[in-house]
Amino acid sequence: MIRFVTLLLLAAVIVAVGALAVAVWASGDSARSGKLNGVQKVAYVCLFFLMSGIAVGWLGAD
Amino acid sequence: MAQRYGGTYSPTGKSADGYDARPLKATVSPTGARSNLLFVPGALLAFLSFGSGPEALALGLGGAATWTLGAWLTREGLKAEAAYHERKVARRPALPRKILGSLLIGGGTVLAGMSHDVGLTGSALYGVIAAALHLTAFGLDPLRNKSLEGVDEFQQDRVARVVDEAEAHLTAMMGAIRRAQDPRLEARVERFQQSVREMLRTVEEDPRDLTASRRFLGVYLMGARDATIKFADIYARDRDVGAKSDYLMLLTDLEENYVAKTRKLLEDSNTDLTVEIDVLRDRLQREGVRLD
Numbered sequence: 001m002i003r004f005v006t007l008l009l010l011a012a013v014i015v016a017v018g019a020l021a022v023a024v025w026a027s028g029d030s031a032r033s034g035k036l037n038g039v040q041k042v043a044y045v046c047l048f049f050l051m052s053g054i055a056v057g058w059l060g061a062d
Numbered sequence: 063m064a065q066r067y068g069g070t071y072s073p074t075g076k077s078a079d080g081y082d083a084r085p086l087k088a089t090v091s092p093t094g095a096r097s098n099l100l101f102v103p104g105a106l107l108a109f110l111s112f113g114s115g116p117e118a119l120a121l122g123l124g125g126a127a128t129w130t131l132g133a134w135l136t137r138e139g140l141k142a143e144a145a146y147h148e149r150k151v152a153r154r155p156a157l158p159r160k161i162l163g164s165l166l167i168g169g170g171t172v173l174a175g176m177s178h179d180v181g182l183t184g185s186a187l188y189g190v191i192a193a194a195l196h197l198t199a200f201g202l203d204p205l206r207n208k209s210l211e212g213v214d215e216f217q218q219d220r221v222a223r224v225v226d227e228a229e230a231h232l233t234a235m236m237g238a239i240r241r242a243q244d245p246r247l248e249a250r251v252e253r254f255q256q257s258v259r260e261m262l263r264t265v266e267e268d269p270r271d272l273t274a275s276r277r278f279l280g281v282y283l284m285g286a287r288d289a290t291i292k293f294a295d296i297y298a299r300d301r302d303v304g305a306k307s308d309y310l311m312l313l314t315d316l317e318e319n320y321v322a323k324t325r326k327l328l329e330d331s332n333t334d335l336t337v338e339i340d341v342l343r344d345r346l347q348r349e350g351v352r353l354d
Contacts, residue, residue, distance in 0.1 A: 005183055012190035016194050040199050043199040044096060044200075047199055048103070050171070050188065050191065051129065051171065052102070055106040056110060057110065059180070
């Protein structure tokens, strides 16, 4: 169980650091146009479906 | 031959009280559908939380409220970022709204997951992923002040303050004229604002122009705002044609003055450049360097 939680936390940290790196990269000159780049579009779609999935109950514990 | 679009009832269309042929600068909303869509999952969660017991209801409503606050902060953050990029001299937003939005979206996801019995660990993981995706999709807020190279920082701060005040007057003006519910008047005010913003950009580029344009960016703009508020109240009440005509004439006069002043400021900058070039040429000639 402890190993499982550790793995989850590790995955969370990796995802967060990756997102921060992409966010810093994306907040440069390309952000001035106000348009999303490819990575941002994919992240946005994933976020929307993640939030909707949890709200509706499609994403469970299993 | 191509013709400008605009019928009798379009905001920039021809009308009996004059037709302004100058193009209106198009502005794109910095928020768009992407931030507005983020309000949908919150509404879904709030709606679906009913009927699952008191604990799930409390967690669900908490999650929905957190998501809604996060979506709202994201939208405000996008607006602040667009305003930051539009200016040449700008201070960073006082509150990093997009970053806070990411944290709230993450927190809301934890609550939403727990309301569906996902468990704390699973919910926490979903929360981190949601916050990371939000951060990736919307990026960070501007974290540094923006300034021009070689210009005194104190002067730039002064300019930034005056620009902030002028923008506040312009926003109030637009808010007031919307009450009049006349698209043609809104387009007219927008065009006037365009000429004011040209002056603002000119002053940002050369803060020495601030002294010369201070009255235009303060007193006159405040007067224009007050006149707009009064006119909007009168026009919304009884559609007074005389008041509309007076107001449009005031805007035209003001706009002409703003355009003339901006042109004068630019001419002064050109004179400064000519003087600098002449001085440099003289010095180089004295040093014996030939310029052809």
